[in-house]
Amino acid sequence: MSELLLEVKSVSKCFKEGNVETQVLKDVDLQVFKGEQLAIVGTSGSGKSTLLHIMGTLDCPTSGSVMMLGEDLYRLSARRQSEIRNQDLGFIYQFHHLLPEFSALENVVMPALIQGRDRNMAEAEAKALLERVGLGHRLTHTPAEMSGGERQRTAIARALINKPKLVLADEPTGNLDASSGEAVYELIQELANQLGTAFVVVTHDTKLAARMDRQLQMKDGYLQVDDPVNVTGKAS
Numbered sequence: 257m258s259e260l261l262l263e264v265k266s267v268s269k270c271f272k273e274g275n276v277e278t279q280v281l282k283d284v285d286l287q288v289f290k291g292e293q294l295a296i297v298g299t300s301g302s303g304k305s306t307l308l309h310i311m312g313t314l315d316c317p318t319s320g321s322v323m324m325l326g327e328d329l330y331r332l333s334a335r336r337q338s339e340i341r342n343q344d345l346g347f348i349y350q351f352h353h354l355l356p357e358f359s360a361l362e363n364v365v366m367p368a369l370i371q372g373r374d375r376n377m378a379e380a381e382a383k384a385l386l387e388r389v390g391l392g393h394r395l396t397h398t399p400a401e402m403s404g405g406e407r408q409r410t411a412i413a414r415a416l417i418n419k420p421k422l423v424l425a426d427e428p429t430g431n432l433d434a435s436s437g438e439a440v441y442e443l444i445q446e447l448a449n450q451l452g453t454a455f456v457v458v459t460h461d462t463k464l465a466a467r468m469d470r471q472l473q474m475k476d477g478y479l480q481v482d483d484p485v486n487v488t489g490k491a492s
């Protein structure tokens with residue numbers, strides 16, 4: 257039995273704006289194990305990003321809890337939460353969220369410097385990661401000087417620099433052509449195998465989803481095991 261890394265327990269999320277209440281997540285339960293690759297699929301607006309944000313301490317649940325390695329994430333101090341975000345979690349946002357005034361290399365190296373790692377070593381690692389996602393020739397470019405896919409690949413490298421235990425990826429291949437998407441998939445495989453990194457990947461890319469260990473579907477606020485027909489386009 258592999259080690260339980262993160263557990264979402266009966267999480268509900270309701271957004272209130274004036275008199276309007278939107279129930280986005282309803283009693284969602286989810287367990288993520290060390291080194292596993294999990295795909296979450298579902299139609300636009302079904303709550304995938306909301307769930308991923310709650311798993312990554314970027315938004316709080318209305319009710320329920322999220323446990324990571326024995327710690328109840330929403331009962332921790334803001335300081336401990338940000339430590340976990342920096343050390344144990346890697347987040348790849350749906351819209352990259354790179355710092356606009358910094359180069360690709362600086363953006364990737366930043367989480368390592370926050371952790372207090374040696375600058376030269378961190379830069380060498382950041383460079384290697386950027387090369388790995390095909391951006392060795394864009395190290396000094398700022399986000400405004402990069403294409404959408406290049407920004408996304410920079411954001412992927414940034415999420416991986418501190419070798420997190422869990423990577424939460426929101427549409428990591430959304431802006432990528434087939435070969436860049438393949439490079440990202442191979443990087444996921446390598447990290448899962450070598451470091452035991454777990455991945456939760458929200459994606460509309462049915463091919464990518466089908467290659468993960470498990471597929472779940474977000475529907476009407478509930479998370480359910482995905483019907484393979486929806487994932488691969490053919491019955492299994």
Ligand SMILES: Nc1ncnc2c1ncn2[C@@H]1O[C@H](COP(=O)(O)OP(=O)(O)OP(=O)(O)O)[C@@H](O)[C@H]1O
Nearest residue numbers: 271272273278280299300301302303304305306307
């Ligand atoms: N801050 C907010 N305030 C109010 N409603 C919100 C907020 N954030 C998200 N929602 C609503 O919650 C629902 C789920 O949004 P979410 O971003 O989680 O969807 P998604 O599954 O990631 O969609 P997509 O595939 O388009 O990225 C949407 O109907 C959205 O309008």
Ligand SMILES: [Mg+2]
Nearest residue numbers: 304305350426
């Ligand atoms: Mg989304």
